[in-house]
Each structure stands twice: as structure tokens, then as C-alpha cells.
Amino acid sequence: MIDFSSPRHRHKLGYLLVAPALILMALIIVYPIVMSVDISFQDVKIARIGVDRKPWTFENYEWLFTSAKFYQSLWVTIKLLLVVGGAALAIGFATALLVNQKFKGRALARLLVALPWAVPEVVAVVIWAWMLDSSFGVLNWVLLSSGIVSKPIAFASDPVAAFASICFVMIWKGYPFICIMLLAGLQSIPEEQYQAASVDGANVFQRFLHVTIPNMLPVLGVAFIMTALWVFRDFAIIFVLTEGGPIGSTTSLAIMTFEESFKFFRMGQGSAVGVITLIICALLSRALVSRFAKSVN
Amino acid sequence: MFNLKKTAISSLVALSTVLGGVASAETLSFVTWQRDDGAYGQWWAEAKAKFEEMHPGVTIDMSQLGRKEYADTMFTMFAGGTPPDIVHLAAFEYQPFADQGWLEPLGPWIEKDGIDLTGWAGQSTCEWKGETYCLMLLYAGFVLAYNEEMIKNAGFDGPPTTYDEYVEIARALTGDSDGDGIVDKYGIGLSTMEPATVMHQMQGFALDSGGNWTRDSKPIFDDPATIDGIRKWKSLMQEGLSPSQARSNDLRQLLIEGHVGMWIDGPWVASILDRASEEMRPKLKLAHSPLSPPLGGTSNILGMSSEISDERKALVWDFIKIVHSEEFQNKFSDYSGSPAPRPGMDYEDNIAANENFALFVEASQRAADAGVDRLPKGLELHNSELSKVVFEEAQRMLANDLDPAEVGATLQKRVEAFE
Secondary structure (H helix, E strand, O other): OOOOOOOOOHHHHHHHHHHHHHHHHHHHHHHHHHHHHHHHOEOOOOOOOOOOOOOEOOHHHHHHHOOHHHHHHHHHHHHHHHHHHHHHHHHHHHHHHHHHOOOOOHHHHHHHHHHHHHOOHHHHHHHHHHHOOOOOOHHHHHHHHOOOOOOOOOOOOOHHHHHHHHHHHHHHHHHHHHHHHHHHHHHOOOHHHHHHHHHOOOOHHHHHHHHHHHHHHHHHHHHHHHHHHHHHHOOHHHHHHOOOOOOOOOOOHHHHHHHHHHHOOOHHHHHHHHHHHHHHHHHHHHHHHHHHHHHHO | OHHHHHHHHHHHHHHHHHHHHHHHOEEEEEEEOOOOOHHHHHHHHHHHHHHHHHOOOEEEEEEEOOOOOHHHHHHHHHHOOOOOOEEEEEOOOOHHHHHOOOEOOOHHHHHHHOOOOOOOOOHHHHEEOOEEOOEEOOEEEOEEEEEHHHHHHOOOOOOOOOHHHHHHHHHHHOEOOOOOOOOOEEEEOOOOOOHHHHHHHHHHHHHHOOOOOEEOOEEOOOOHHHHHHHHHHHHHHHOOOOOOOOOHHHHHHHHHOOOEEEEEEOOOHHHHHOOOOOOOHHHEEEEEOOOOOOOEEEOEEEEEEOOOOHHHHHHHHHHHHHHHOHHHHHHHHHHHOOOOOOOOOOOHHHHHHOOOHHHHHHHHHHHHHOOOOOOOOOOHHHHHHHHHHHHHHHHHHHHHOOOHHHHHHHHHHHHHOOO
């Protein structure tokens, strides 16, 4: 019988307690990743567990790196990352600064800011799909009635409008999370720093630049990384609104992975797209984490 | 202590009894998109009840799945090694499942019971690489659902009978009815959001022009007649005669609400018209499709998983036989209001009871006589990718105002590049 209270064995209890969580994570996260990597190296249309596996080959990656569709999807994802990530961060930060101020109705304002995040994604996107409908949608009705546009905007069939509508809905859905994270960061900045800056004669912009921003950099970094990863993996918004169309203008890497694997039954190629997406996300996270860690130091 | 021991023994006995009961009972899994679909749902429910009555202790667990995510979910179930016992699929999507060896060849079962499927409508589509993998559940010709009041108010005597009349009436029906400067009535409905529906609707116009997607199992997207069909679809969309961003179900809803004047669909559209309000229902009628030959073809199939035990296969086969029986083919016609695939059926009562039944029989015959099938022969394994390619090129044509001949050539090139 091991005495876990003894100094010699105390650390073993820690490992024992953590073990179930680690095993669970290995099963639901690591195992599928290993499976995907394995499938991506097989020339297989439909991969099945426990069935004779095919020999490893680079065919799927050869196809991927010569596929115009892959580069288009990568470009769409980068554009989404820049537009959605940038705008959501800016709006999230602005609203966080706003609801961090003391004013009447602040609790209600905080609730309203968080609302889009609380609505289930698919439900919200279906409502947006109806609002953005080119023939009967309320948005086109408002734009036409007010004379802003002379003919309805084809939000689902015009490539530019479709991309814009995807960005808009993603920003709407994503900024509250950033706002909540940044609000927590803002509340942790010691009030004394602002008071000291005021005593030194710093105006509101200087206080923002020299007190708020440096204190918020780690949180901003984490928020941006999480938004970037969300943009990379988000599927529901694009799938419900445009299914990746028109003409591939909203086909992100996540949509391409799904299409190759589950629409065209080419799981080897789909897994290759997934693996490359994973590598891009890992590199991006690593680079951003290092950068923000350095800035904090 | 004695009580504890007694309780433990009693619990074990009770548990073993319960588990024994569970082990002796059998449940067949059956996934469908039609369980909650009015008439079809009732028909399936009756077939299930009949099976359970004939097989005491065996039940069918019928689950509902949305049509949109149906094929993907079934694919995942099969790939994950947990397929349903009774396999219900669309006629245009079962081929990859059969090709993977996931479906049981039904030939030996048919032979064993001496079932004759000669003349069974659309059954040839169930043949894949020389084997029979399914029972065809419906072969249908498409018809025109229209708003009679809208057409009469526009100054026309009746529904269109040719493509030219169809366009003329569509133009007359499209407009702003409430004077706010925004178009709120559309002559026709054409889906622009679903790849498969876009492909099928475009195919309807290609057929009307004498073309098709394939001929003798070879793609003919660059055939002049097919290009003419693409041109027709493009002009209807460019003229704004249909809502520009809608799915089939949206368009059906707009039809029964009086915002769309004409909609070409399968016989199942009758049950959708029945959902219209009391005020709208008398205005909604059915007629032959103005496109000739009408679009039509095989709809959905029933088969069995090859990865279940022989005992379960025998049970599934019994269920398929119930569906195939004259009794249930009659019930199918009664419930669905459209002809069943079984040959030699007497529809006299159906025709007397349902004003549209004769229309469905005739539409189905017209499509069958012309050898029409929505499923492009020779491209069955690529159907999903094909519909995506057609959808993309249709969108590109509208967005960039491309010449249909150029679109036809691009489609031909892309389809020929399929593996």
C-alpha cells in the first residue's frame, strides 16, 4: 500500500489525479489528430477504422500543393483572419473600454454586448440568412426603402457581397468574446497606475497609450490568438450562410476539409487539408505567443 | 448482513432477467428523412407497424434526419462502422455506398423468394456494377404547381404548356404588388442555393431543348442543345423572374403564400400545397410541366447494410418485402397521392378520389417514355462533385455574365477531369 501522504510519494498522487483527464484528452484530441495524419498519407477515398490500411504515400500532399482550390481557400482564410480578427479585436476592445466606464445602465450594456456570443451559433446564423435574403430579407428592404441601393444586394450570389456578409456575421458573433476577455483584463489594471500617470500630467490618450495598452498586451495577444483559431476552425457560419460559395469566394480551409472528406468522399485529401490547417494554426499560435511574451518582458 | 446478502442476490436475479429480456428482443435501426413528412411518414409508420405485428419481439427504431445533412450523416455512420440496418437513401446518392461494399446485394434474396421486378419503375437505377442493391421506392415525373388566380389576373386563360408561354406568364406575374417599389411577386421559383436542385432544374431546361447532361454515359455539357438549356436558365435568372437567393423549401413556402406564381416539382408538391392556408389552397393547382419531356426520374431507394448478421439481414429483407407487397404499394399510392413503382397497379379508385392522380401517372409515364432520369448516367459516383461543379459554373455565369457556350465548354472540361 502506497502512503501518498509521505513526501516520497506525494507527487505520485498528483500524477494519479491528473491521469484520467490526460487519458481522456489523449482519446478525444490526440487520437483523432494521429488518425488524420495517418489518413492524410494514404491514397484513400473512405477511411475506416479497423479495415486494411493502405501504404503511406505523398499523393494527397502533391495534389494539395498543386491545387488552385487549396490556395484559393488559404487566401480566403487569410482574408477572413485579417478582416474578422482585426475588426473583432478593434470593436471588442472599444466596447470593453466603453462598458468598463461607470455609467447608468452599465449592467444592461454589458449584457447587450455579450448577447451575440450567448446565442447558439446555428440559430443566429439562420436568422442572419433570412435577414440577408436578397428578395425578402429585411436588410435589403431597408436599403431599398431608404434609397441607399437601387436594386437588391445579392448577399449569397455575389462573391464580394457574400464575403462581406460572412465577415459581418463572424465579427458580430466573435467580438463579444473578445470584449469579455478584454474587460477582465481592463479590470485587473491597478487604479494607482492611472492615478500616477494623471499626477505626472498624462492626458486620457497618453494614459491609454502608456498604461492601458502595455498592461493589456498579454490579454490582447491571447484574444487575438483565440480569434485567429476560431476563424480557422469556424464552419457553421460559412456553411449555413453560403456553403462556401459563390464560386469558392467563401470557401475557407475548414469548408474545404469538409467538402473533400464528406461531400466528395476523398478523405485522404480532406485529411491533408486538415493537417496543413493544423500546422498553420500551430505555427501562428507559436509565433503570436512568442511575440506577445517578448512584448510583456 | 443477511439482509444485504439477500438484497444483492435479488438484485442480481432481477438484473439477469432484465438483461435476458433485452438480449432476446431485437431492434432494427432505420434512419430516414421522411418519418415526419406527412403522407410518407404515415406510410412508413404503417409498414413498421405491419413488420412488428408479423415479428413479435422485433421492433424497428425509426429515426428522423434532415434531408440536407442526410447523406453526410449516413456516410459517417457507415464509415464509423455503425450503419443502420435498413438503409434508406436518395437514388442519386446510394452508388458510393454500394461501391464501398456497404450495401448487401439483394439479388440472392430476390431469387430466393422468386420476386419478379420486371416493369418496376426505375428499378434499373438500383443495378450497380451488375448487382441489384436496392428496391426503388419512387419514380416520378415532375409537374407544374401554379397559382391560378395570379395567372388569371395577369390575363392568361391557364397555365403554360410550352417554355415560351412559361416565360411570358412569368414576366407578367413578376412585379411590385404593394407599390413600395420593391418586387414582391415572382413568376417562377428557381433554387439558387442548393447545388443538386440547381443542377436538376437546369437539366429540365436542357431536356426541353433536346439536350441532357450525359448521353450513353458520356458527358455532353458542350452539346448545343444542352447549352441552349443553360441559356434558358440564365435568361430566367437574369430577368429576375425568380427570387435570387432561395432554397427549394423557401420557394415552396413562397408559392403557398402567393409570392411565387409557378414552381416545377415532383408529385410530393401536392402535400406541400395542402399546407397552404384555407384562403390560398383553392388558388393552387397542378398541371403538366411546360417543359417537354418533363424532368423526372428515380427518387429514393431501400436497401440493407452488408455489415449486419445474417439473422438481421433476414429481418430487413422481410421489411423490404412488406414495402414491395401489393398491399403496401397500394397504400403508397393512397398516402402519397402519386403512382407507386409496382407495375400493373389499379389506380381507378385513386383517380376517382384525387383530381391530380391521373396527372401524376401521366407525368411519370411521359418522363419514363423519354428515358429521363435526374441522375446523370455514367457520373453516378461523382454526383455530389458534379452538382457542386454545375452550381459553381452557374454562379460564375451569372456573376460574370458569361456566354452559356463558354460555360458548357468549361463544364465539359471539368467533368471530364473527374477521376
